[in-house]
Amino acid sequence: MATTPLKNDIADKKTNTTASSRVYEALRDEISIGTYGVGSRLTEGALAKSMNVSRTPVREALHRLASEGFVTLSPHAGALVKGWSAQDARDVFETRAIIESEAAARAARAATADDIAILEDLANRMEGAAGAPLRDVHGYSEMNRNFHGHILRMSGNRRIENIALNLMDLGFLVRSYRLFGQEDVNRSLSDHRQLVTAIRDGEADWAAAIMRAHVLSAACVFKGTHDVGDTQGETERTAPRKITQRGN
Amino acid sequence: MATTPLKNDIADKKTNTTASSRVYEALRDEISIGTYGVGSRLTEGALAKSMNVSRTPVREALHRLASEGFVTLSPHAGALVKGWSAQDARDVFETRAIIESEAAARAARAATADDIAILEDLANRMEGAAGAPLRDVHGYSEMNRNFHGHILRMSGNRRIENIALNLMDLGFLVRSYRLFGQEDVNRSLSDHRQLVTAIRDGEADWAAAIMRAHVLSAACVFKGTHDVGDTQGETERTAPRKITQRGN
DNA sequence: AGCTCTGATTTTGTATGCAATATATGAGAT
DNA sequence: ATCTCATATATTGCATACAAAATCAGAGCT
Numbered sequence: 001m002a003t004t005p006l007k008n009d010i011a012d013k014k015t016n017t018t019a020s021s022r023v024y025e026a027l028r029d030e031i032s033i034g035t036y037g038v039g040s041r042l043t044e045g046a047l048a049k050s051m052n053v054s055r056t057p058v059r060e061a062l063h064r065l066a067s068e069g070f071v072t073l074s075p076h077a078g079a080l081v082k083g084w085s086a087q088d089a090r091d092v093f094e095t096r097a098i099i100e101s102e103a104a105a106r107a108a109r110a111a112t113a114d115d116i117a118i119l120e121d122l123a124n125r126m127e128g129a130a131g132a133p134l135r136d137v138h139g140y141s142e143m144n145r146n147f148h149g150h151i152l153r154m155s156g157n158r159r160i161e162n163i164a165l166n167l168m169d170l171g172f173l174v175r176s177y178r179l180f181g182q183e184d185v186n187r188s189l190s191d192h193r194q195l196v197t198a199i200r201d202g203e204a205d206w207a208a209a210i211m212r213a214h215v216l217s218a219a220c221v222f223k224g225t226h227d228v229g230d231t232q233g234e235t236e237r238t239a240p241r242k243i244t245q246r247g248n
Numbered sequence: 249m250a251t252t253p254l255k256n257d258i259a260d261k262k263t264n265t266t267a268s269s270r271v272y273e274a275l276r277d278e279i280s281i282g283t284y285g286v287g288s289r290l291t292e293g294a295l296a297k298s299m300n301v302s303r304t305p306v307r308e309a310l311h312r313l314a315s316e317g318f319v320t321l322s323p324h325a326g327a328l329v330k331g332w333s334a335q336d337a338r339d340v341f342e343t344r345a346i347i348e349s350e351a352a353a354r355a356a357r358a359a360t361a362d363d364i365a366i367l368e369d370l371a372n373r374m375e376g377a378a379g380a381p382l383r384d385v386h387g388y389s390e391m392n393r394n395f396h397g398h399i400l401r402m403s404g405n406r407r408i409e410n411i412a413l414n415l416m417d418l419g420f421l422v423r424s425y426r427l428f429g430q431e432d433v434n435r436s437l438s439d440h441r442q443l444v445t446a447i448r449d450g451e452a453d454w455a456a457a458i459m460r461a462h463v464l465s466a467a468c469v470f471k472g473t474h475d476v477g478d479t480q481g482e483t484e485r486t487a488p489r490k491i492t493q494r495g496n
Numbered sequence: 497a498g499c500t501c502t503g504a505t506t507t508t509g510t511a512t513g514c515a516a517t518a519t520a521t522g523a524g525a526t
Numbered sequence: 527a528t529c530t531c532a533t534a535t536a537t538t539g540c541a542t543a544c545a546a547a548a549t550c551a552g553a554g555c556t
Contacts, residue, residue, distance in 0.1 A: 075547095098347065323538085324537080
């Protein structure tokens with residue numbers, strides 16, 4: 001792009017105080033969108049130059065991305081954008097099903113009137129925002145995250161809450177909402193309605209079952225539309241040095 | 249492949265090539281041992297000087313420790329050793345019970361003869377190393393980690409495996425093995441025997457139940473001997489600037 | 497031609513200096 | 527005496543320079 005030394009190329013959306021977190025968010029979004037192809041090498045110097053910062057915050061951002069599973073980072077070899085195999089995706093959804101169904105059961109046992117009001121409000125707003133292909137994917141997934149997040153919080157177990165939210169924040173999952181068709185959206189909204197009812201009535205087992213089905217159905221949508229051809233993400237191959245970097 | 253089938257870093261105590269990981273391991277051990285009291289402030293400069301490195305690797309180590317929950321790290325305020333409340337501990341054990349019981353069930357469905365042999369070998373060695381108050385706490389917890397780790401791997405879900413291992417690697421848990429009395433050790437060993445049997449026979453529900461009881465009983469030992477008086481770890485209070493730093 | 501070894505280049509890892517920011521201290525006013 | 531505000535100090539955050547390591551290229555040899 002243009003090399004004009006603007007004060008900040010990165011969109012300073014939330015007035016993030018540190019450059020490190022700005023770089024982190026920018027890279028995370030880029031990777032989620034798919035700007036950098038799977039397996040492409042992210043060199044600190046190039047990123048630093050393109051973002052008009054030094055290598056230090058870039059380096060910190062890459063380490064953070066590695067800890068969250070967006071890139072693999074081997075010593076002296078650099079960062080490679082991590083790919084997601086079908087197995088990886090299945091693992092994530094299965095893990096979410098296990099954890100979130102348990103959280104839903106606990107939420108049903110601990111629900112207050114305020115909790116129900118919050119969940120109903122979120123369900124209402126999601127229904128209002130639902131369109132054939134989702135118009136505002138970001139907004140919808142944000143509300144969906146809040147809905148699940150509130151149930152997780154209601155479980156009273158912060159560890160469960162954090163683990164499940166981290167699983168929801170994985171890049172390839174965020175992208176998957178674009179794949180939702182009309183009936184997928186409708187079913188998802190219906191699930192949410194049922195969840196609120198089950199939780200409101202203290203039906204822990206029912207809530208758990210709905211949540212489990214809800215998460216696994218999303219996995220099915222993902223599996224159906226995701227043509228699997230990418231690399232296995234976990235096994236670290238010796239990275240080839242020269243890799244065509246798709247984005248830029 | 250008997251010892252460490254994991255690329256996870258808790259096991260490899262060989263001198264790591266990078267200074268950053270050396271500092272990380274050193275700090276992690278120090279925090280686990282309790283050298284730095286809960287809430288004490290870790291300043292980059294002081295640590296760098298005491299370890300004869302620059303601030304850069306110390307900084308990276310602190311960030312990594314923060315991502316793993318050993319310290320809290322607020323933007324311009326620095327790193328504080330994180331405390332564990334009784335609620336935190338309970339959350340961890342409950343989460344482990346949920347995840348690992350599911351993993352045990354899956355392991356029972358997927359067990360091979362090799363798996364059983366490995367688990368039996370580990371169980372044997374743990375019985376050989378068991379003493380009244382555990383003599384070699386580190387070795388015992390290492391074998392215990394391998395035992396649970398292999399069951400987790402047998403589940404076939406890498407995400408479950410990593411999440412549960414991370415929960416097992418938390419500092420206050422590692423320390424908790426010192427609290428095990430004779431009967432606690434005996435019960436734990438008996439649990440392991442039963443687990444191997446249930447998994448060998450493909451009894452998924454039984455394996456899950458044993459694992460759940462096994463983990464929760466450890467929680468009970470921890471709760472019984474851990475006099476709760478420490479701070480709440482999650483809620484971030486505005487950190488006071490001057491805090492007596494116990495260790496060095 | 498294919499292989500190996502050695503230099504050249506690129507990239508990561510570390511050290512250091514400077515700037516930004518939060519906290520601490522003290523003076524002054526109420 | 528207490529509170530507020532401004533200055534001082536210490537610490538983090540960032541930039542740059544240098545060192546170490548790994549890959550890449552090419553010459554020389556088999």
